[in-house]
Amino acid sequence: MSQQKTHVVIVGAGIYGMSTALWMLESGKYTVTMLDKCGILPAPDAASTDLNKIIRSSDYADPNLASLALEAVDFWRKPEWENTYHESGVMVLSAAGEKAGQEFVSKAEENSKNLGIAIESLKTTEQVKRTFDRRIPTGNFGGREGYLNPIGGWAESGRALEVGLKRVRKLGGEIRPGAEVNALVKNGKKVKGVQLKSGEQILGDLVLIAAGAWTPALCALPGVNARLPEVVATGQSVAIIQLTPEEHVQYSSVPVVFNLDDGWYVFPPNPEGLMKMAIHGAGVLNPQENGVSIPRTKLTPGGEDGAIPLANLKILRDGLRQVYPGLANKDFYSTRLCWYCDSVTGDWLIDYHPDFENLIIASGDSGHGFKFTPNIGREILKVIERNPSPEYAEKWGFNYTAKTIKREGSKAAVSDVSKEEPQTSEGGADVRAGKRQILKVEDLVKPHHLKAKSARL
Ligand SMILES: Cc1cc2nc3c(=O)[nH]c(=O)nc-3n(C[C@H](O)[C@H](O)[C@H](O)COP(=O)(O)OP(=O)(O)OC[C@H]3O[C@@H](n4cnc5c(N)ncnc54)[C@H](O)[C@@H]3O)c2cc1C
Numbered sequence: 001m002s003q004q005k006t007h008v009v010i011v012g013a014g015i016y017g018m019s020t021a022l023w024m025l026e027s028g029k030y031t032v033t034m035l036d037k038c039g040i041l042p043a044p045d046a047a048s049t050d051l052n053k054i055i056r057s058s059d060y061a062d063p064n065l066a067s068l069a070l071e072a073v074d075f076w077r078k079p080e081w082e083n084t085y086h087e088s089g090v091m092v093l094s095a096a097g098e099k100a101g102q103e104f105v106s107k108a109e110e111n112s113k114n115l116g117i118a119i120e121s122l123k124t125t126e127q128v129k130r131t132f133d134r135r136i137p138t139g140n141f142g143g144r145e146g147y148l149n150p151i152g153g154w155a156e157s158g159r160a161l162e163v164g165l166k167r168v169r170k171l172g173g174e175i176r177p178g179a180e181v182n183a184l185v186k187n188g189k190k191v192k193g194v195q196l197k198s199g200e201q202i203l204g205d206l207v208l209i210a211a212g213a214w215t216p217a218l219c220a221l222p223g224v225n226a227r228l229p230e231v232v233a234t235g236q237s238v239a240i241i242q243l244t245p246e247e248h249v250q251y252s253s254v255p256v257v258f259n260l261d262d263g264w265y266v267f268p269p270n271p272e273g274l275m276k277m278a279i280h281g282a283g284v285l286n287p288q289e290n291g292v293s294i295p296r297t298k299l300t301p302g303g304e305d306g307a308i309p310l311a312n313l314k315i316l317r318d319g320l321r322q323v324y325p326g327l328a329n330k331d332f333y334s335t336r337l338c339w340y341c342d343s344v345t346g347d348w349l350i351d352y353h354p355d356f357e358n359l360i361i362a363s364g365d366s367g368h369g370f371k372f373t374p375n376i377g378r379e380i381l382k383v384i385e386r387n388p389s390p391e392y393a394e395k396w397g398f399n400y401t402a403k404t405i406k407r408e409g410s411k412a413a414v415s416d417v418s419k420e421e422p423q424t425s426e427g428g429a430d431v432r433a434g435k436r437q438i439l440k441v442e443d444l445v446k447p448h449h450l451k452a453k454s455a456r457l
Pocket residue numbers: 011012013014015016017035036037038043045046047048049052053054055179180181182210211212213214215218236237238278338339340362363365366367368369370371372
């Protein structure tokens with residue numbers, strides 16, 4: 001006798017939603033409708049949609065995340081991800097005096113070794129420099145040390161999301177672009193579905209909210225009214241340079257370089273010779289009238305130019321000078337503010353909402369979720385089936401942040417955007433430097449700042 005399938009409404013077609021849809025459809029037990037507010041998918045301003053993302057294979061201080069990341073690499077290598085993954089290796093560095101960064105790097109190194117990876121320890125600047133082809137001029141790396149992990153690299157993230165959404169459709173999932181959810185359809189504690197801005201209702205047995213950095217704003221809408229633990233949308237600065245064909249060839253063999261102390265990182269050039277760098281930092285907040293930070297993206301009126309804070313543009317160029325001085329005097333090709341949904345500890349929020357019977361939240365990506373695209377959906381599905389992996393059940397739970405704040409009182413109120421609190425994610429999941437600032441339009445770069453000569457003034 002065939003069993004009735006569970007119908008799931010997924011809000012958000014980023015990697016959290018897409019990966020969950022894939023695992024659900026492949027299990028044969030579910031039907032899925034994915035809704036995304038954006039009219040084009042993958043949504044150009046989703047965190048998941050980007051030139052590239054780092055795929056760290058095991059470079060986590062938390063040993064469980066290290067294993068999960070290494071498992072993800074095995075999946076990335078499979079044909080279904082259509083060569084979107086590039087195994088360049090990842091160089092993980094920290095300055096000796098930066099305690100949090102250095103501790104993270106040494107734990108990550110230990111975890112990588114324990115997982116059997118032949119990592120190369122780099123204990124001096126000379127050793128760091130020697131790993132590069134001699135024809136590539138390298139800087140002093142700010143005196144940083146760390147290790148080179150030959151496993152891992154980067155993924156063409158926008159293309160990978162596209163590949164995943166294509167598979168969702170192939171497996172019979174419905175994907176609806178231009179479907180902005182602004183309310184839940186409730187019957188007491190039971191959530192029967194969602195309501196779109198157009199007024200249309202989409203009903204299902206379960207509702208999964210996977211709306212990335214928009215999750216806090218969505219959950220604060222009167223029609224949703226679902227309290228959340230401390231998660232907040234933070235804007236992170238990204239910049240790109242265009243290499244010449246000669247430079248493209250010259251730099252094609254470099255690994256991803258990632259400073260775990262100040263959060264600066266750079267990719268090898270992508271197939272079009274674009275080299276992206278960014279700061280995994282405290283980020284900026286964009287509070288609305290209700291105090292909840294909401295992404296300001298290229299699709300936000302006024303935000304089309306993707307401008308980032310000018311101070312960060314300088315940090316990005318200085319970082320490039322420390323690593324690849326031969327490229328540090330190039331014009332920037334473009335910039336982007338890309339939005340994390342940050343939790344207090346850097347652990348994700350994947351749990352049933354305690355106030356409702358059949359509402360699940362999968363968010364709080366904290367800027368390091370992409371590498372898990374192939375396997376995060378399996379973990380989300382385990383939570384949905386009330387059989388979470390024991391190593392993550394507490395950390396990804398709705399009450400974990402509150403417990404952490406109680407234990408470590410200083411970490412309170414990070415999502416109170418009226419304050420500019422120091423960034424607090426220091427756990428095994430993540431490490432971050434800097435202090436959150438409120439985004440001010442007058443502080444953002446103007447087109448002339450992208451010119452190299454502007455930096456030299
Ligand atoms: C600058 C930057 C760099 C990063 N680098 C890395 C990296 O190197 N490695 C790594 O592992 N991770 C990285 N990450 C993190 C990674 O991108 C995220 O963890 C991941 O993409 C989050 O996916 P998501 O599905 O939660 O959110 P998103 O990809 O943002 O998707 C959310 C979707 O929800 C939709 N949505 C929002 N509100 C609604 C609504 N009301 N109704 C319907 N749809 C809605 C949006 O349109 C969007 O498509 C980075 C993130 C950023 C911003």
